[in-house]
Amino acid sequence: MNSPSPFAVVLESWFPGHGLPELAFLFLAAMIAGLARGFSGFGGALIFIPLAGAAISPKIAPALLLVIDGVTTLGMLPDGWKRANRREVGTMLIGTLVGVPVGTTMLATIEPTALRWLISAVVLSLLVFLISGWRYHGKPKTPLTIGVGAVAGLFGGAAQLSGPPVVAYWLGGAIPPLAVRANLVLYFALSTVISAASYIVGNLLTLEVLAMALIAGPGYALGLAAGSRLFGLAPEATFRRICFLLIAMAAIVGLPLFDTLRP
Numbered sequence: 596m597n598s599p600s601p602f603a604v605v606l607e608s609w610f611p612g613h614g615l616p617e618l619a620f621l622f623l624a625a626m627i628a629g630l631a632r633g634f635s636g637f638g639g640a641l642i643f644i645p646l647a648g649a650a651i652s653p654k655i656a657p658a659l660l661l662v663i664d665g666v667t668t669l670g671m672l673p674d675g676w677k678r679a680n681r682r683e684v685g686t687m688l689i690g691t692l693v694g695v696p697v698g699t700t701m702l703a704t705i706e707p708t709a710l711r712w713l714i715s716a717v718v719l720s721l722l723v724f725l726i727s728g729w730r731y732h733g734k735p736k737t738p739l740t741i742g743v744g745a746v747a748g749l750f751g752g753a754a755q756l757s758g759p760p761v762v763a764y765w766l767g768g769a770i771p772p773l774a775v776r777a778n779l780v781l782y783f784a785l786s787t788v789i790s791a792a793s794y795i796v797g798n799l800l801t802l803e804v805l806a807m808a809l810i811a812g813p814g815y816a817l818g819l820a821a822g823s824r825l826f827g828l829a830p831e832a833t834f835r836r837i838c839f840l841l842i843a844m845a846a847i848v849g850l851p852l853f854d855t856l857r858p
Contacts, residue, residue: 609806613651618810620650624845625663625814631838633822638838639664640755641718643815645711645849651807653710657702657755658794658804663812664755665787667819668780675780678773684782686737687761690744691751691786698752699793708851714754718846721750721759726839730767740764751790757783 610618624646632639640660647656705713731739743764751757761782765775794800825834 610803610810617650621647621807622810622814624650625811626818627841627845628660629667629815629818629820630822630825631818631841633819634825634834634838638842639815640758641721641842642845644754644756645715645718645845647811648711648714649849649851653707653714653754654702654799655804655807657753658800659807659811660755661787661790661794661800662804662808663815665784665791666808666812667816668784671780672784675777675784678777679781680770680774680778681781683735683740683770684778684785686735686740687744687747687782688785688789690741690746691748691757691789694745694748694750695752695786695789695793698749698754699790699797699799701753703797703799711849711851715846715849717750717754717756718842718849721756722839722842722846724759724763725842729763731764732767735765735770748786748789751786752793755790757786 624643628639628643628646631642643660644653644656647659651659702710743760747757747760750760761779765778770778791800
């Protein structure tokens with residue numbers, strides 16, 4: 596009987612239960628998600644979560660994205676803090692503080708296969724929402740801001756999909772574009788802290804997640820860098836359509852329906 600190679604021993608030691616094909620798929624999923632985020636500014640989570648959930652586990656994927664996205668976007672925080680309307684961001688975070696623990700509880704308790712069906716359904720619903728182009732065009736109102744924060748926190752805690760509700764609320768409102776960008780940067784950074792704390796309490800941010808970040812992180816960073824370079828080489832509408840297509844494909848590939856077709 597042949598003994599396992601040193602590489603196989605290291606792989607099993609660091610990533611128990613996950614083979615090389617799964618880890619390679621995870622790296623590729625992270626790179627595609629980073630590419631979409633880099634050239635269009637959105638869509639990274641909508642692509643990564645269903646694909647990573649299919650490759651490893653839908654309970655690991657959100658915490659993994661939390662780590663790799665939080666680390667790679669950390670440099671944007673100082674400028675965001677300086678330019679953001681911190682009171683408006685703080686108001687939205689009130690709702691987020693309520694929504695994130697509820698979403699985290701769902702992530703921790705729902706059976707993995709059912710969770711994958713739910714994630715793909717939410718991703719496809721958010722895709723339709725993004726394609727519709729709907730935006731809130733009124734002035735921010737405190738109750739509504741808190742409500743949007745709660746919805747975003749729910750989606751964020753359950754699957755790190757908090758972006759679309761917040762973007763739709765702030766992007767079309769009576770706020771200058773630079774302030775909107777700063778608000779988003781600061782909000783997502785602080786909501787990441789809230790999610791991380793909730794994941795730690797729920798035993799979802801584990802050493803296994805940190806080990807997986809060593810695989811997914813470089814892929815995500817490469818995708819971000821490549822996407823940033825591609826930005827401006829073609830009309831924004833073209834990139835958005837490509838991103839929409841990638842999101843749809845990720846949601847479909849992530850369905851448990853296709854597990855029987857895998858070796």
